[in-house]
Amino acid sequence: MLIGVPTESVPGETRVAATPETVGRLVALGHQVVVQQGAGERASYPDEQYAEAGAAQDPGPGVWRADLVVKVDAPLGEELARLRPGAFLATQLSPGQRPELLEALAAQGVTALAMDAVPRISRAQSLDVLSSMTNIGGYRAVVEAAYEYGSVFTGQITAAGTVPPARVFVIGAGVAGLAAIGTASSLGAVVRAFDIRPEVEEQVESMGASFVRLDLPEHGLSNDGYAREMDEDLQRRAMEVYARECAAADIVITTALIPGRPAPRLVTAETVAQMRPGSVVVDMAARNGGNCELTEPGTVVTTHNGVKVVGYTDLPARLPTQASQLYGTNIANLVAMLTPGKDGQVVLDMDDEVLRALTVTHQGQVLWPPPPVSVSAAKPGEPAAPPAVALADAAPTGTSRTPRRRAVMVGLAAVLFALLATVSPPDLLGHLTVFSLAVIVGFYVITNVTHALHTPLLAETNAISGIILVGALLQVGNEDLLVRSLALAACVVASINVFGGFAVTARMLRMFRREESA
16 A cells, blocks of 8 residues: 655644654555655654655655545645545544535545544554644643743742742643643642542542542543533532632643534633733643633733733644654554555454544545444454443442441451460560561551552662562571471562562663664
């Protein structure tokens, strides 16, 4: 199959749909790739790198005659006419908002695959362009906020005085929100975040932010993987939270989007009027109308009270090198799914939930909207995942026990320990006491450590395993066969833990090392 990569023609678009690395992956799958000359220059990918990866070069028209044309943005009028009937087009189409474009693609006889219509199921994560781009956008939103903000993010204590840390409030804890939370936290800001899905609280806290709680009825994900829309009462209560938190924040980042619909208005003009001069609002939903009432897509607005409202619609394109790499990887994964035989033959399986959701036009027909896809959808031929159990029916392990039951179990354990103490030698009793205290201390230490820090604590666990190893070595020469056997087993297990811990630590450290240029 011939895959064409044209230059993006939308003003301000700096990304490209394939990078030299992803072109190499496509060539390895048995495809031919032709790249328009200069297509990757704005993303710092010169033509020479594409040639080295195995792609052919074309001044322009040739890429549109390919079997599959891959783009970042939808083709414009004259570009649409260049697509040949029967060709495939993979790009972001916003199918729910551009029905006229779908009609034109169907009339052209093009099979259009909307990269921004990937269903939110685990099997489709490798194709999820929205997640890839919003992750980049969340990072860039904080960078833009830092540029517009008149102070530093981290608190400082200097001879000239004390500078308090910036206070950041993030609305929405999806991919974009979590990226913004992590970036702002790493810069030293005090971050608070809100989401109508209470189950994301742990994710928010693991990124270093405080979760703003609101007593809500069960309001989790809808069947498509996105948050459900709020009813009128819930929306009113949430708006009160937004107003209170925005007034106390220096920087507000909004990330709420409803696929195929205008963005919900969460920050009103009255709320912005209560913010301090110099505060910044970064509206990541500006492309869909904005979450802030004062947002003007594509520009920065300064209100009468000195608040800057950033409405950039090209946040991922402001990091074109990384964004292009992620987008190109999504495209390569799609091509691998379309050609399972690795022989260049396209197999468009319309019974596959993922491919059916992506396909918005085919054989002259508009296929949007697709049939609803459940977030638990399994690949055809595979057993479906068991239905989720409601939280009220089955709580996670460790939370279903009531305090009364826990107290009864602790009492029984104390009685058993007392009975054992009456018949045990003094040495055994002392060892059991130390062991019990160690278990209690270890349990509370580990459970109170943020999940993100578990892996960095490997060095400490190696030290503990080293102590176990020393004790086991001291008992290897014991005359008792049982003691020797236990000591040998302890040596083996502790050694595995020690060497495995160091291996994982070394692998983590390699991730943060710069590769030396040849």
